[in-house]
Amino acid sequence: MNVTVRLFARARELAGQSEVCVNVPEGLTVAELRHRLGQTCPELKSLLPHLMFAVDNEYVSEARCLGPTVEVAAFPPVSGG
Amino acid sequence: MNVTVRLFARARELAGQSEVCVNVPEGLTVAELRHRLGQTCPELKSLLPHLMFAVDNEYVSEARCLGPTVEVAAFPPVSGG
Amino acid sequence: MIELTHDPIDYTQLTERVRSDQAGAVVLFLGTVREMTGSRQTLALDYDAYPEMALAQMQRLVEDIQQRWPVTGVAISHRLGHLELGDISVAAAVSSPHRAQAFEAGRFLIDELKVRVPIWKKENWADGSTEWVHPGVPSTAPAEQE
Amino acid sequence: MIELTHDPIDYTQLTERVRSDQAGAVVLFLGTVREMTGSRQTLALDYDAYPEMALAQMQRLVEDIQQRWPVTGVAISHRLGHLELGDISVAAAVSSPHRAQAFEAGRFLIDELKVRVPIWKKENWADGSTEWVHPGVPSTAPAEQE
Numbered sequence: 001m002n003v004t005v006r007l008f009a010r011a012r013e014l015a016g017q018s019e020v021c022v023n024v025p026e027g028l029t030v031a032e033l034r035h036r037l038g039q040t041c042p043e044l045k046s047l048l049p050h051l052m053f054a055v056d057n058e059y060v061s062e063a064r065c066l067g068p069t070v071e072v073a074a075f076p077p078v079s080g081g
Numbered sequence: 082m083n084v085t086v087r088l089f090a091r092a093r094e095l096a097g098q099s100e101v102c103v104n105v106p107e108g109l110t111v112a113e114l115r116h117r118l119g120q121t122c123p124e125l126k127s128l129l130p131h132l133m134f135a136v137d138n139e140y141v142s143e144a145r146c147l148g149p150t151v152e153v154a155a156f157p158p159v160s161g162g
Numbered sequence: 163m164i165e166l167t168h169d170p171i172d173y174t175q176l177t178e179r180v181r182s183d184q185a186g187a188v189v190l191f192l193g194t195v196r197e198m199t200g201s202r203q204t205l206a207l208d209y210d211a212y213p214e215m216a217l218a219q220m221q222r223l224v225e226d227i228q229q230r231w232p233v234t235g236v237a238i239s240h241r242l243g244h245l246e247l248g249d250i251s252v253a254a255a256v257s258s259p260h261r262a263q264a265f266e267a268g269r270f271l272i273d274e275l276k277v278r279v280p281i282w283k284k285e286n287w288a289d290g291s292t293e294w295v296h297p298g299v300p301s302t303a304p305a306e307q308e
Numbered sequence: 309m310i311e312l313t314h315d316p317i318d319y320t321q322l323t324e325r326v327r328s329d330q331a332g333a334v335v336l337f338l339g340t341v342r343e344m345t346g347s348r349q350t351l352a353l354d355y356d357a358y359p360e361m362a363l364a365q366m367q368r369l370v371e372d373i374q375q376r377w378p379v380t381g382v383a384i385s386h387r388l389g390h391l392e393l394g395d396i397s398v399a400a401a402v403s404s405p406h407r408a409q410a411f412e413a414g415r416f417l418i419d420e421l422k423v424r425v426p427i428w429k430k431e432n433w434a435d436g437s438t439e440w441v442h443p444g445v446p447s448t449a450p451a452e453q454e
Contacts, residue, residue, distance in 0.1 A: 009428035010440035057364035080427025090282035091294035138218035161281025186342035196332035
């Protein structure tokens with residue numbers, strides 16, 4: 001299955017695009033998606049360990065299985081305010 | 082000498098006037114003035130132990146000698162804000 | 163800026179006074195006339211002051227804050243006279259480079275103002291009685307109320 | 309009221325939204341664009357967001373506050389886009405019966421907003437470089453800067 005990963009801030013800038021499509025097996029964990037995102041998009045290497053992931057507007061932990069999720073957000077630590 | 086004591090809030094209301102003139106010996110302490118104020122103005126009896134005194138816009142302690150001070154302020158605890 | 167006023171407080175103007183390119187944070191506190199105190203209902207409040215001393219004490223308070231925190235600006239406006247429910251009785255604004263300083267200084271400002279600045283409020287209770295508020299002093303007996 | 313906006317924030321309107329006869333205290337926090345960070349000089353900031361999630365997380369934050377403190381009203385407005393020195397990036401207002409609650413809730417609000425709401429700022433430094441701010445992540449090397 002294909003997961004669309006939306007990128008923000010420095011992640012978007014490094015990748016040069018606002019989303020990337022990552023081909024993954026169904027039931028992948030967030031930790032595994034992080035790894036595959038680095039393979040698909042090597043420009044994110046320096047930022048990869050710092051990225052936070054979100055599904056349906058909620059943060060998700062490393063162990064979370066993505067199930068049939070088709071859209072994930074990935075971004076470095078926030079700095080609003 | 083005569084000291085003018087300006088009264089505020091419930092003190093003014095109880096005394097029925099905004100200032101009272103108290104005849105005192107020069108060099109009186111604040112503690113003594115408090116006592117004399119009660120004699121001059123018995124309506125203040127219930128409030129007397131709660132009154133705060135000020136000279137030249139500064140709070141003064143019980144032991145303070147009034148010296149040639151001619152005006153003193155006396156008021157119950159503040160409640161602004 | 164420090165003021166006592168009988169007019170409604172313009173807290174926007176007050177806040178603009180403390181804004182600065184050197185500040186990353188502004189904290190504004192408004193005190194407003196609350197209807198309920200426990201089970202007692204307020205209709206209105208009357209504020210009175212010893213004006214010269216109140217202004218002098220507010221100035222001292224600003225100086226104390228400037229010594230404790232690296233504030234960029236401080237402004238206080240306190241209203242006097244008859245205030246209705248919801249009216250603003252006091253506005254205090256503090257700006258500083260970082261937010262922790264602005265929150266701490268703002269809290270200190272209003273806490274200290276309430277114990278050292280000679281301003282008093284008189285409750286106008288819904289039962290028709292009135293009562294000067296003097297923390298630590300027993301309430302007036304009905305016979306003493308005006 | 310929760311909003312993201314590209315227009316200047318009207319903090320007076322925001323504050324009026326939380327005022328209430330049931331509140332004795334209002335605390336307004338403004339975040340403003342500060343010129344100096346240590347010895348580095350900022351010319352401007354650009355704010356970007358993941359808007360759907362930012363709004364959802366701000367809503368969750370308001371609900372968390374309503375559970376912890378007896379607040380009367382809460383309102384948040386965050387600006388996005390290009391901000392000049394002194395501009396307001398965020399305004400957050402809280403009202404409550406007593407002032408301790410308003411200060412605590414207001415402080416919690418801005419502290420939490422800064423760690424959980426997906427909004428990011430990019431520094432425009434006076435030396436001409438730009439840099440996304442990501443707390444805990446090493447600065448970009450010059451070659452990585454746009």
